[in-house]
Amino acid sequence: MSSLGSITVLSLCAAVISAQAADTMKAFPPAEEGMVRFVLQVPKQDDESLFKVELIVGKTVQVDEKNRYFFGGHIEKETIKGWGYPRYNVSTLGPMAGTLMAVDPNVPKVSRFITLAGEPYIIGYNSRLPIVVYVPEGVDVRYRIWTTGAELKAMQNEKQTAVSGTVFYLQRIALPPDASIEVKLVDISKQDVPAVTIAEQKINNPGQVPISFELWYDPDKIDPRLTYAVQARIEQGGKLSFISTRAFPVITRGNPTYVEVKVDPVK
Numbered sequence: 001m002s003s004l005g006s007i008t009v010l011s012l013c014a015a016v017i018s019a020q021a022a023d024t025m026k027a028f029p030p031a032e033e034g035m036v037r038f039v040l041q042v043p044k045q046d047d048e049s050l051f052k053v054e055l056i057v058g059k060t061v062q063v064d065e066k067n068r069y070f071f072g073g074h075i076e077k078e079t080i081k082g083w084g085y086p087r088y089n090v091s092t093l094g095p096m097a098g099t100l101m102a103v104d105p106n107v108p109k110v111s112r113f114i115t116l117a118g119e120p121y122i123i124g125y126n127s128r129l130p131i132v133v134y135v136p137e138g139v140d141v142r143y144r145i146w147t148t149g150a151e152l153k154a155m156q157n158e159k160q161t162a163v164s165g166t167v168f169y170l171q172r173i174a175l176p177p178d179a180s181i182e183v184k185l186v187d188i189s190k191q192d193v194p195a196v197t198i199a200e201q202k203i204n205n206p207g208q209v210p211i212s213f214e215l216w217y218d219p220d221k222i223d224p225r226l227t228y229a230v231q232a233r234i235e236q237g238g239k240l241s242f243i244s245t246r247a248f249p250v251i252t253r254g255n256p257t258y259v260e261v262k263v264d265p266v267k
Helices: 010-016 019-027
Strands: 002-006 035-040 051-063 069-071 076-079 086-089 096-098 110-115 121-124 131-136 140-147 161-168 179-187 196-204 211-217 228-236 239-243 258-262
Touching: 051 069, 051 131, 069 110, 131 140, 161 179, 161 228, 179 211, 196 211, 228 258
Parallel strands: 086 131, 161 258
Antiparallel strands: 002 140, 035 131, 051 110, 051 121, 051 140, 069 096, 076 086, 161 211, 179 196, 179 228, 228 239
């Protein structure tokens, strides 16, 4: 998910820069003749490792609507001596190039923001420091905030396969946003001892039933003589609310690798 905005020239955004940020600005020299300094102060986030900032440098020009255009040039990161802070420089912009699709010369041109060529320029998110960009006069700087969820997903190796399915219940009850579901693939061969977990998946704020799951496992670790099953439980606000009350066998002994797991309310 992303959001797009414009970076404001320093003189226009001084009122919204905190006192701490204003102090750090002492490290950044004024723009040289023919250059402009842009400053962005991003807001504080609870977990800033989940955010990134994309810097987009370009210029609004009159061009046709069909062709793709771009400017030569690139963003260079420079570390300010004695401070260790980064600054971002674009020394020149141009020339402009583009694709060569034929267009009707009588069609009016339109205003488009044409950016630097190349891959997106993405930097870390740090609300403690301003992002300072130096560009030639007449050039604009825009930005996009990228964010992602906190959930880490496992990357599967080529040996792994999965047990998949859904978890559901019969009650007409909606799950709240603080709900979470935990699904496990377990070895239930031994009685009177806790089941051994082979694989598990936890989903926060899973939405409403039926809820899909995938449990990835290494087939080499499956013993065809043993019995495996899927178990599931749903918590709301950290409290157990639904749980599977019977075994749902999978994989061995002719059992499937897709299963619909019914959970019952905890009384």
